[in-house]
Amino acid sequence: MKQELSQIPITSIILDEAIYPRKGIDHKRVGIFAENIRDGFKFDPIEVELAPETSDTYRLLDGAHRWSAYKSTGKDSVKVFIKELNGTDPLLYAAKKAIGPRQLTEEEARETARRAYKKNPKLNPVEIGKAIGRARRTVDNYIADLRAATQMGMDIKVFRMNRLGIPQDRIAKRLGLARTSFQYHLPKMAALPNSANTDLSQGFTVSQVAQKHGWTDPMVWSLALEGKDDQERFKELGWGLRTWDQWDFNACDERFGDDWPGRIPAQLIAxxxxxxxxxxxxxxxxxxxxxxxxxxxxxxxxxxxSFDIKERSRRPEIEPHTWTLSSNGLLTWPVSSKTKPDLIIFDPPYFSKKANDYDEKSISGFSQDKYLEFLEAFFVLVKHHVKKTTKLAFINADWRDFQNTPASEEAGKGGILIDDYLEILKRAGWQRTHIIQAPMSSQRFNAIVVSAMQKKRILGVTSRYVIVLKQSK
Ligand SMILES: C[S@@+](CC[C@H](N)C(=O)[O-])C[C@H]1O[C@@H](n2cnc3c(N)ncnc32)[C@H](O)[C@@H]1O
Structure with a gap:
């Protein structure tokens, strides 16, 4: 563990309660320390670390009483060790330091153990015990209820990923589970939905059951709709089934997916x-x-x-993967598996739109050439990794630079139109079978914007298409 001795202003040090293991400062002790300081007594340097997301504020790891005493004697700078904890839990480090001079009280030890475990359920009770000066068995008692809840949360995640057909090795890797502890979760899978199913059969609604059991709504829907066919499922979900190639939906269905830039309606996916x-x-x-x-x-x-560049800890079923074009123009497939998809649903960020909302490596920030080059390489890659019969549903729209330009004066250059996508799809070996109109709602534009556009004869874009393709021979 690295440390650096330094003299820093006392005002740059804070007591961060999130990593302070004691109930509060003992003022009697501070008083004695202050008297010692006035008498010229030299204390060991205080220990601090750089506070998260700051460059000149330090939080106390050890020496809260000395720090308070220095402040009360009017000192404006103190000697400190600036520590780099390199992954050691700061609360446990502070607790270990605190028990040097005086054991934590029962309440302090219990609270510290629970706070540390809540923040990082992977912490081992022995490690926690060593830091707070308690035996493993005591720590087990302190955190028993939290552990049961974490285990339950883990069971639910395993269940959801299992239900989506994600192979066991990928589930274990994604959830950070060792093979052995994974085997512990698996046998519970068959019985896990029992109590939710009982509640459903007693007439509770899907969202009531989801809330009660800590499941997501779609998970409970998957139980509630078991045994039903597609059409019955549409009906139960309240989705009118469109018979023609125009899929118009005014809003996203809030029960499915998270609030996300570029979110599409679940009805469209359905x-x-x-x-x-x-x-x-x-x-x-x-x-x-x-x-x-x-x-x-x-x-x-x-x-x-499913995959995304963004790490989603609340959504373990979305595995992190960044599709990156290497210098030789190739992309890598994220999994090695004999099982191949029957359908690809590809909803990439549109060219240049919302570039600031996504990760800096997102393809939305690419130039027009690079964006198209990426997509072509992607379509080629997909063809190599799927079955002959696999279909591709590609969701996209015309991207015209209409922002400030009357329709008749749009240059056309710099935009990407559906024709451009169709061309590269054809080159990549995909043949269009359907093009379905699935427009975005225009309700999100306010009257002032609409009136300004009309005045300038600007023609906006709300069209959006689902292009369905099969592989050309
Ligand atoms: C239009 S959004 C998808 C929205 C999704 N269909 C929904 O309804 O919530 C496009 C996604 O592509 C991801 N993305 C962009 N570039 C990526 C890349 N190179 N690799 C992986 N994901 C990428 C973004 O993080 C973003 O979440």
Whole structure:
């Protein structure tokens, strides 16, 4: 552990309660220390670390009483060791230091153990015990209820990923579970839905059951709709089934997916699933964002593998993967598996739109050439890793630079139109079978914007298409 001795202003030090193991400062002790300081007594340097997300504020790791005493004697700078903890839990480090001079009280030890475990359930009770000066058994007692809740949370995650057809080795890796502890979760899977199913059969609503058991709504839908066919599921979910190639939905269904830039309505995904896949099929969503596709797959009984550049700890079913074009123009497939998807649902960020909302490596920030080069390489890659019969549903729109330009004066250059996508898809070996209109709602534009656009004869874009393709021979 690195440390550096330094003299720093006393005002740059803070007591961060999140990593302070004691109930409070003992003022009697501070008084004695202050008297010692006035008498010229030299104390060991205080220990601090740089406070998170700051560059000139330090939080106390050890020496809260000395620090208070220095302040009360009017000192404006103190000698400190600036520590770099390199992954050691700061609360446990502070606790270990605190018990040197005086044991933590029962309440302090219990609270410290619980706070440390809540923040990081992977901490081992022996490690916690050593830091707070208690035996492992005592720590086990302190955290028993938290542990049961974490285990339950873990069981639910395993259940959800299992239900989506994610292979066991990937579930274990994603959840940070050793093979051995994974085996401990598996046998519980069959019985896990029992109590939620009982509540459903007693007439409780899906969202009531979800709340009560800490499940997500789509997970409970997947239980509630078991045994039903696609059409019955649409009906129960309140989604009118569109018979023609125009899928108009005014709003996203809040029950499916998270609030996410570029979120698409679950009804749209459901229609792709209805027409282009069958129950039990494997769907792959390479850029899954807020998770509408896996959620909808749960409700419609499809398996689903999904990926995104963004790490989503609340959504373990979305596996982290960044599709990156290497210098030789190739991309890598994220999994090695004999199982291949039946349907790919690809909803990439549109060219240049919302570039600031996504990760800096997102393809939305690419130049026009690079964006198209990426997509072409992606479509080629997909073809290599799927079955001959796999279909591709590609969601995109015309990107015209209409922001400040009357329609008749738009240069056309610099934009990407659906024709451009169709061209590269054809080159990559995909043949269009359907193009479905699935416009974005225009309700999100306010009257002032609309009136300004009309005055300038600007023609906006709300069109959006689902292009469905099969592989050309
Ligand atoms: C339009 S959003 C998908 C929205 C999703 N269908 C939903 O309804 O929530 C596109 C996603 O692509 C992801 N993305 C962009 N570039 C990526 C890359 N190179 N690799 C992986 N994911 C990427 C972004 O993080 C973003 O979540």
């Amino acid at each position: 229609h792709i699933l209805f027409y282009f896949s069958r129950p039990g099929d494997l769907v792959l969503d390479p850029m899954a964002g807020g998770g509408v596709t896996p959620d909808t797959c749960l409700a419609l009984d499809r398996r689903c593998w």
